[in-house]
Amino acid sequence: VAEGVYDNTKGTFGLRGGVSMYGGFQGGESVRSQRDPEKYVTELQGALTRFPSVLFHQANSAGTLDGFTISWSDVKVVSGTLSISRCQFTHCEVDCLASGLVNISRCHFSEWPFSDRGGNYHIANCFFEGGSRVYDSSFFTLSNCEVAGSSVACGDRAAFFNCSLFDCHFTGPLTPFVNCIVEASSVESPLFTNCVLNGIDGDWDDGGWDDGGGNILADPLFRSQSVGNFRLQAGSPAIDKGDATLLPLDITDIDSDDDTTELLPLDIAGRARIVGVAMDIGAYEWDGSGP
Numbered sequence: 001v002a003e004g005v006y007d008n009t010k011g012t013f014g015l016r017g018g019v020s021m022y023g024g025f026q027g028g029e030s031v032r033s034q035r036d037p038e039k040y041v042t043e044l045q046g047a048l049t050r051f052p053s054v055l056f057h058q059a060n061s062a063g064t065l066d067g068f069t070i071s072w073s074d075v076k077v078v079s080g081t082l083s084i085s086r087c088q089f090t091h092c093e094v095d096c097l098a099s100g101l102v103n104i105s106r107c108h109f110s111e112w113p114f115s116d117r118g119g120n121y122h123i124a125n126c127f128f129e130g131g132s133r134v135y136d137s138s139f140f141t142l143s144n145c146e147v148a149g150s151s152v153a154c155g156d157r158a159a160f161f162n163c164s165l166f167d168c169h170f171t172g173p174l175t176p177f178v179n180c181i182v183e184a185s186s187v188e189s190p191l192f193t194n195c196v197l198n199g200i201d202g203d204w205d206d207g208g209w210d211d212g213g214g215n216i217l218a219d220p221l222f223r224s225q226s227v228g229n230f231r232l233q234a235g236s237p238a239i240d241k242g243d244a245t246l247l248p249l250d251i252t253d254i255d256s257d258d259d260t261t262e263l264l265p266l267d268i269a270g271r272a273r274i275v276g277v278a279m280d281i282g283a284y285e286w287d288g289s290g291p
Helices: none
Strands: 004-007 013-015 020-022 042-045 054-066 069-071 074-085 088-090 093-096 100-105 120-124 127-129 132-134 139-143 146-148 151-153 158-161 164-166 169-171 175-178 181-183 190-193 196-198 222-224 229-232
Touching: 093 100, 093 120
Parallel strands: 004 042, 013 054, 020 054, 042 069, 054 074, 069 088, 074 093, 074 100, 100 120, 120 139, 127 146, 132 151, 139 158, 146 164, 151 169, 158 175, 164 181, 175 190, 181 196
Antiparallel strands: 222 229
């Protein structure tokens, strides 16, 4: 789909099972690899109608949405599996019903956009800024994600792996955090395993935290969290302290090799997930540069 703004004034963009829809083309490309979704923006825009921007309703089938900006509307998955990649979401919702599955990777969200209607979400290598959401029935896992300034009420089917979380507020029943950095945040009932923790409300002794072992209470030494740079500085206690045996599977296929049974192979920046003698804690592997 070529660059431009496409609104849903006349109805929903229906995506059939087995179909992949790609944005980010200027119009003269001969192969898909020549597209550039950041330069040639293809926007699916809601027109304040009752229609979602994209509807996927294909039981026992799969579809792909890749390289779009989606604003002021929603993506609705009634059944089947929809893979979403390299998309920008603004003021919209990913609405997945109980019979649907959404695999999301390499996307940027201006808020927490997922509905709570019993759907299943696997999310990897994504960025979240702000927003709030309450979950009671949906299942979701976040891997290699950066989350800042968000407020999330988790149900009992949420888990975070290798994420960098700053200035967040999490409430709800026991929530696993594995190989994560959590700073300047509040977490109501966490199970922390192999995490770096700093400036967190509560402690082990007050009964609010469950200790899965391997946790480090220290400043993670982000490059500059004040400007949203959550890469690691040299000397960070997160470097080489991750436990690679706790990595989740690459369900969203972030390296596009069609192998979803391997362990997560890349970090949020697209580098190898294990660099040096061991994996780093958090979303980023230290690249050997910076102060």
